[in-house]
Amino acid sequence: MAQNPERRAALVNAAIEVLAREGARGLTFRAVDVEANVPKGTASNYFASRDDLFDQVGKRIHERMGPDPSVVEESGRKPQNLELAIEYMQGLFGRITRDRTGYLALQELRLEAVRRPELRTTLTRTISENLERDIGFHLDSGLPGDRSTVLMLYLAMNALIVEHLTLPGVLEGVDTERLVADLVTRAVATPDA
Numbered sequence: 001m002a003q004n005p006e007r008r009a010a011l012v013n014a015a016i017e018v019l020a021r022e023g024a025r026g027l028t029f030r031a032v033d034v035e036a037n038v039p040k041g042t043a044s045n046y047f048a049s050r051d052d053l054f055d056q057v058g059k060r061i062h063e064r065m066g067p068d069p070s071v072v073e074e075s076g077r078k079p080q081n082l083e084l085a086i087e088y089m090q091g092l093f094g095r096i097t098r099d100r101t102g103y104l105a106l107q108e109l110r111l112e113a114v115r116r117p118e119l120r121t122t123l124t125r126t127i128s129e130n131l132e133r134d135i136g137f138h139l140d141s142g143l144p145g146d147r148s149t150v151l152m153l154y155l156a157m158n159a160l161i162v163e164h165l166t167l168p169g170v171l172e173g174v175d176t177e178r179l180v181a182d183l184v185t186r187a188v189a190t191p192d193a
Helices: 005-022 029-036 042-046 050-065 069-075 082-098 100-115 117-141 147-166 176-188
Strands: none
Touching: 005 029, 005 042, 005 050, 005 100, 029 042, 029 050, 050 100, 050 117, 069 082, 082 100, 082 147, 082 176, 100 117, 100 147, 117 147, 147 176
16 A cells, blocks of 8 residues: 555545545545546555545544644633533534535445445444543533533534535524524533422
């Protein structure tokens, strides 16, 4: 396998574009070569199989969607309260909507995982590890809420993002920043005793 890390990264990013636009069936080595504007056969020199390409795409998407470490560090110096939890979720929504292609490619990977057991195993492990990391971060940092709060936010934010990116007209006119604030506020609310 070829070892040029910059070329590999460019090919993986090109694969993300193809996957988001054409779906899993359209993600071929040739389509990646064309998208990356490289000679025919280049992608096949960097990835042992389509499964290897899918795996690399999944890892890269999660890298692209992750928060900037300096923002996380700066946030760690702020009071760990409801306002910061809202800021985190609004930041997540902003990052993902700015990388529409990456998130749509992730949805295509999820759909393809239904048909590919190896991809399902890998993607399940990656997403589960990320979710557990996020839960741990939330709890360890002292943000309001518990494990259930984070799970509810995970599910609600995923649904909001899917709706926003795939059928934006459904939420036309909705103030998504306000909606995210409401989701967080209600998720961390403690029931009256």
